[in-house]
Amino acid sequence: MKKDIILAGVGGQGILSIAAIIGTAAVSSGIYVKQAEVHGMSQRGGDVQSNLRLSSAPIASDLIPFGKADMIISVEPMESLRYLPYLSPEAWLITNTTPFINIPNYPEVENVMAEVRKVKNHIVLDADQMATEAGSARSANMVILGAASPFLDIAMEVLEKAIRSTFGRKGEEVVNMNLNALRIGRQLADAQMTN
Amino acid sequence: MQKLVLLGDEAIAQAAIDAGISGIYAYPGTPSTEITEYIQHSKEAAAKGIRACWTANEKTAMETALGMSYAGKRTMVCMKHVGLNVAADPFINSAITGANGGLLIVSADDPSMHSSQNEQDSRFYGKFALVPILEPSNQQEAYDMVRYGFDLSEHFRLPVMLRITTRLAHSRSGVETRPQREQNAVSLPTNLRQFVLLPAIARKQYKNLLSQQQALISESESTGFNIFIEGTDKSKGIITTGLAYNYLMENFADRKVPYAIVKIGQYPLPINMIEKLANECDEILVMEEGMPLVEEHLAGLLHRGIKVRGRLDGTLPRDGELNPNIVAVALGFADTRGEEIPAIVASRPPSLCVGCPHTDSYIALNEAMESYSKGRVFADIGCYTLAALPPLQSINSCVDMGASITMAKGAADAGLVPAVAVIGDSTFTHSGMTGLLDAVIHKAPITVLILDNSTTGMTGGQSSEAFGRLKDIVTGLGVEPEHIRILKPLRKNHAENVQAISEELNYDGVSVIIPTRECIQTLNKRLREKFKNKK
Numbered sequence: 001m002k003k004d005i006i007l008a009g010v011g012g013q014g015i016l017s018i019a020a021i022i023g024t025a026a027v028s029s030g031i032y033v034k035q036a037e038v039h040g041m042s043q044r045g046g047d048v049q050s051n052l053r054l055s056s057a058p059i060a061s062d063l064i065p066f067g068k069a070d071m072i073i074s075v076e077p078m079e080s081l082r083y084l085p086y087l088s089p090e091a092w093l094i095t096n097t098t099p100f101i102n103i104p105n106y107p108e109v110e111n112v113m114a115e116v117r118k119v120k121n122h123i124v125l126d127a128d129q130m131a132t133e134a135g136s137a138r139s140a141n142m143v144i145l146g147a148a149s150p151f152l153d154i155a156m157e158v159l160e161k162a163i164r165s166t167f168g169r170k171g172e173e174v175v176n177m178n179l180n181a182l183r184i185g186r187q188l189a190d191a192q193m194t195n
Numbered sequence: 196m197q198k199l200v201l202l203g204d205e206a207i208a209q210a211a212i213d214a215g216i217s218g219i220y221a222y223p224g225t226p227s228t229e230i231t232e233y234i235q236h237s238k239e240a241a242a243k244g245i246r247a248c249w250t251a252n253e254k255t256a257m258e259t260a261l262g263m264s265y266a267g268k269r270t271m272v273c274m275k276h277v278g279l280n281v282a283a284d285p286f287i288n289s290a291i292t293g294a295n296g297g298l299l300i301v302s303a304d305d306p307s308m309h310s311s312q313n314e315q316d317s318r319f320y321g322k323f324a325l326v327p328i329l330e331p332s333n334q335q336e337a338y339d340m341v342r343y344g345f346d347l348s349e350h351f352r353l354p355v356m357l358r359i360t361t362r363l364a365h366s367r368s369g370v371e372t373r374p375q376r377e378q379n380a381v382s383l384p385t386n387l388r389q390f391v392l393l394p395a396i397a398r399k400q401y402k403n404l405l406s407q408q409q410a411l412i413s414e415s416e417s418t419g420f421n422i423f424i425e426g427t428d429k430s431k432g433i434i435t436t437g438l439a440y441n442y443l444m445e446n447f448a449d450r451k452v453p454y455a456i457v458k459i460g461q462y463p464l465p466i467n468m469i470e471k472l473a474n475e476c477d478e479i480l481v482m483e484e485g486m487p488l489v490e491e492h493l494a495g496l497l498h499r500g501i502k503v504r505g506r507l508d509g510t511l512p513r514d515g516e517l518n519p520n521i522v523a524v525a526l527g528f529a530d531t532r533g534e535e536i537p538a539i540v541a542s543r544p545p546s547l548c549v550g551c552p553h554t555d556s557y558i559a560l561n562e563a564m565e566s567y568s569k570g571r572v573f574a575d576i577g578c579y580t581l582a583a584l585p586p587l588q589s590i591n592s593c594v595d596m597g598a599s600i601t602m603a604k605g606a607a608d609a610g611l612v613p614a615v616a617v618i619g620d621s622t623f624t625h626s627g628m629t630g631l632l633d634a635v636i637h638k639a640p641i642t643v644l645i646l647d648n649s650t651t652g653m654t655g656g657q658s659s660e661a662f663g664r665l666k667d668i669v670t671g672l673g674v675e676p677e678h679i680r681i682l683k684p685l686r687k688n689h690a691e692n693v694q695a696i697s698e699e700l701n702y703d704g705v706s707v708i709i710p711t712r713e714c715i716q717t718l719n720k721r722l723r724e725k726f727k728n729k730k
């Protein structure tokens with residue numbers, strides 16, 4: 001098993017919790033993990049990314065080589081495009097459609113989505129809205145994780161357990177909110193793939 | 196043995212706890228900050244009574260650690276690479292005094308300048324000081340090298356440098372820990388003049404340091420952090436340092452490289468291993484995460500010996516961090532770069548947080564400066580440096596911590612009056628106070644804004660030594676009380692803040708304006724915690 005994942009977003013959007021949950025789930029399944037993250041300067045509303053590598057064999061590099069990523073998981077549509085040079089031709093791009101507009105020259109959202117749709121394998125979803133409708137507006141990142149889950153080679157139960165252990169300290173309510181978000185994201189991905 | 200998933204920084208911190216340190220001293224700086232934070236948050240470390248202190252700057256951190264080493268205990272100092280410039284004086288001299296208790300200096304380099312103003316390579320400092328350097332290639336090695344580094348330091352009675360880079364510091368993977376050991380008891384150096392660097396003593400100590408170099412090289416040949424890996428294809432031999440080894444391996448799916456490799460993780464360089472490589476191979480390709488230190492060493496000024504390739508001949512880029520693709524190209528493999536980034540993707544530079552107090556301070560400053568020609572605002576390093584970019588575009592310099600006040604004074608001396616300095620509270624206590632004293636003594640016509648957000652914001656909200664003391668410090672340095680103005684940077688106070696700044700710009704002497712309002716991030720964090728405790 002080998003999964004090289006680029007997580008993308010804007011500082012403060014919670015990509016590191018997605019990474020932490022996948023990482024915890026992988027480690028509990030005896031899979032090797034390397035995860036490079038960005039700290040410091042780029043957190044102030046700038047673009048952030050994390051390289052998450054999972055493998056059944058020991059991993060050499062902390063960084064994913066160009067053209068070798070198996071998926072891009074993005075909580076922001078324009079940010080998902082920033083890492084296309086890393087994506088392998090058969091890989092998946094899973095992205096939120098809600099833009100995070102904090103720059104004056106943000107492109108037209110339709111144009112961004114048109115570029116996203118040029119990627120052969122993609123799942124697009126309005127995670128912010130789905131999370132809000134499900135009553136957990138702050139769990140959009142977990143909706144995205146749910147949408148990416150079919151491609152992770154990690155069982156849903158294991159991801160759910162990782163969510164429980166990650167958010168356990170914050171109480172049952174928070175855990176359930178995040179589990180719920182994970183499941184609706186998963187359902188949507190399953191539906192888009194069968195279409 | 197326990198297996199933990201840790202950041203490189205966290206692995207170093209846990210290793211230091213397990214190795215029996217008694218204190219860690221540091222000034223925050225990306226990518227080194229998480230080392231000290233890990234120990235500060237560790238219950239284990241608290242139970243063991245380990246001192247985990249932020250210091251005013253890297254120099255005071257280094258000297259405090261040297262004092263702890265003098266007293267026989269193990270201690271670690273952590274800083275980002277440019278911090279070592281600030282700590283260079285005690286660092287270089289600590290090689291002459293030597294250590295007593297184990298002394299490990301962690302310097303975190305930032306090739307590609309992810310969040311720094313240069314990409315200097317700390318190994319040059321280590322070589323310059325003639326101390327051993329350890330350079331891990333992964334999180335496990337980082338853990339192991341800390342334990343070994345303390346042993347090495349106590350064996351040779353020398354400070355030891357651990358050099359890391361951003362990718363290792365901020366990347367996680369599994370780490371196996373080792374049994375913890377006790378701290379040292381207090382014990383003074385056997386020679387009570389060891390730390391007295393009077394010339395007569397220093398000369399002796401320096402000769403002693405030089406005489407240890409051969410033994411340090413032997414150590415480098417035998418510890419296992421430098422290894423020679425045999426190869427079958429003799430057309431090339433490869434030397435890697437630090438993370439470069441991983442990028443090399445990434446290019447061979449079965450991890451079998453046809454070329455002989457010397458993997459470097461410890462300095463001084465293992466001469467025998469390198470000599471063997473040079474004898475066996477037609478040329479040597481040096482892959483260094485950082486500046487071409489090893490390459491320059493091997494090539495020599497006149498390139499008359501063996502053919503050496505690397506960053507100097509263009510086989511690898513001269514600047515920036517390495518990655519698997521750069522290494523692939525250097526090996527003659529195809530670049531696997533995928534689709535290009537679509538042209539519509541706009542860059543998204545970092546910006547001040549919504550509601551940041553600095554924004555209000557700058558809007559007021561911009562208005563007060565409207566009546567003067569542009570280019571008079573010397574700033575410093577911190578969140579407030581982001582005001583160089585649109586929309587604020589308020590500042591004209593950012594060089595090194597503390598340089599705002601001193602550069603403003605220099606410019607004022609040259610006739611640029613008024614000249615303005617903008618400096619953060621933490622940067623002010625780091626290196627601004629001495630410069631302000633210069634300005635006061637010479638009655639320089641400068642206006643200094645100390646932006647007091649009660650924290651060290653840029654690096655994630657560490658405590659600031661200036662907290663609650665700024666006015667007293669400034670008064671103590673001799674700024675006239677009537678020219679010390681405390682403002683509250685809020686939109687509703689805009690007019691009166693502009694007025695106050697304008698008045699001080701007109702004063703022919705040193706004025707200090709202190710806009711005071713807490714960083715939004717630390718404020719929110721504090722409120723959340725308060726709320727949680729109440730629930």
Ligand SMILES: Cc1ncc(C[n+]2csc(CCOP(=O)(O)OP(=O)(O)O)c2C)c(N)n1
Nearest residue numbers: 224278576577578619620621622651652653
């Ligand atoms: C010598 C040196 N040490 C550390 C750093 C890292 N660093 C950059 S800005 C900063 C903190 C600035 O804090 P403050 O002056 O209070 O400004 P704020 O970010 O809170 O606005 C630090 C620690 C550095 N650039 N140079």
Ligand code: SF4
Nearest residue numbers: 548551578652714715
């Ligand atoms: S972290 Fe604090 S000081 Fe820095 S930009 Fe945000 S609010 Fe301002």
